[in-house]
Amino acid sequence: MDEAAVNGNRRTLHSALLELALTALMLFVVATTVRWLLGTLDPASGGWWNTPEGRLLAVAPLSGYTVTAVMLSPWDKVTGGHINPAITLAMWRYGRPPGRDVAPFIAGQLIGSLLGIAAGRIVRGPVFASPAVDFAVIRPAPGWSWAAVAVVGTATMFVIVAVAGIGLSSRRLGPFTPWAVGTMIAAQIIAFGTLSGGIANPAREFGPAVFSGSPALLPVCLLAPPVGALAATVVINQVNSRRRTATWAPAAKEPAPTSRP
Numbered sequence: 001m002d003e004a005a006v007n008g009n010r011r012t013l014h015s016a017l018l019e020l021a022l023t024a025l026m027l028f029v030v031a032t033t034v035r036w037l038l039g040t041l042d043p044a045s046g047g048w049w050n051t052p053e054g055r056l057l058a059v060a061p062l063s064g065y066t067v068t069a070v071m072l073s074p075w076d077k078v079t080g081g082h083i084n085p086a087i088t089l090a091m092w093r094y095g096r097p098p099g100r101d102v103a104p105f106i107a108g109q110l111i112g113s114l115l116g117i118a119a120g121r122i123v124r125g126p127v128f129a130s131p132a133v134d135f136a137v138i139r140p141a142p143g144w145s146w147a148a149v150a151v152v153g154t155a156t157m158f159v160i161v162a163v164a165g166i167g168l169s170s171r172r173l174g175p176f177t178p179w180a181v182g183t184m185i186a187a188q189i190i191a192f193g194t195l196s197g198g199i200a201n202p203a204r205e206f207g208p209a210v211f212s213g214s215p216a217l218l219p220v221c222l223l224a225p226p227v228g229a230l231a232a233t234v235v236i237n238q239v240n241s242r243r244r245t246a247t248w249a250p251a252a253k254e255p256a257p258t259s260r261p
Contacts, residue, residue: 018108023109034133063186064184088101088102089230135212153220159232165233167180169236205218
């Protein structure tokens with residue numbers, strides 16, 4: 001194996017471990033937020049603050065802008081700060097990272113999800129496993145089928161990845177992309193958190209589902225967001241391709257004037 005290949009493998013391993021650490025941190029923050037906000041609901045006390053919808057107004061921005069913080073951090077320059085398998089697949093289709101990084105990144109994210117929830121259980125104690133918190137597992141509202149949850153998850157990730165793709169292809173909009181992504185994540189949690197569960201990240205659900213022993217919805221959580229992400233890259237790549245073609249197409253030549261005798 002030549003030196004370039006060895007260096008490439010080292011860079012991939014380093015980046016995958018960083019994705020693992022960032023995803024573990026994200027899951028710990030999210031799970032801690034669920035513990036202190038949704039885990040302390042007291043409907044008997046009354047008031048909007050003691051309703052799931054009220055608490056989601058605090059959970060949503062904390063979750064969404066944690067992603068923004070990662071995207072704006074120095075670590076983003078190393079891995080892209082994906083912390084989401086669907087985003088890794090989308091960025092690969094957008095041309096970054098290279099294909100060899102995809103599987104290690106996703107493996108790191110899923111392992112990081114497990115480690116983040118394990119850390120939450122150790123730090124927060126038995127209450128983390130209580131029915132009120134249940135390892136921060138996502139549960140859809142009664143009457144929501146797996147198909148309905150899949151549609152919402154696919155559509156949500158389609159929009160997020162499409163907006164990210166537009167930002168990546170525009171120097172003017174690029175600096176605003178992390179804030180737009182965080183805002184959209186927060187908005188979808190507020191809109192769908194008490195209905196479908198607000199699923200937009202397979203890693204967000206992987207650790208909680210494994211620890212809670214509630215894997216029934218896990219296949220949908222693992223598949224729906226990547227499908228939406230890949231569909232968005234197809235659309236955005238086609239739009240960008242047409243735009244480049246229009247920009248670089250040679251202008252039609254004007255016919256040379258004919259001289260009159």
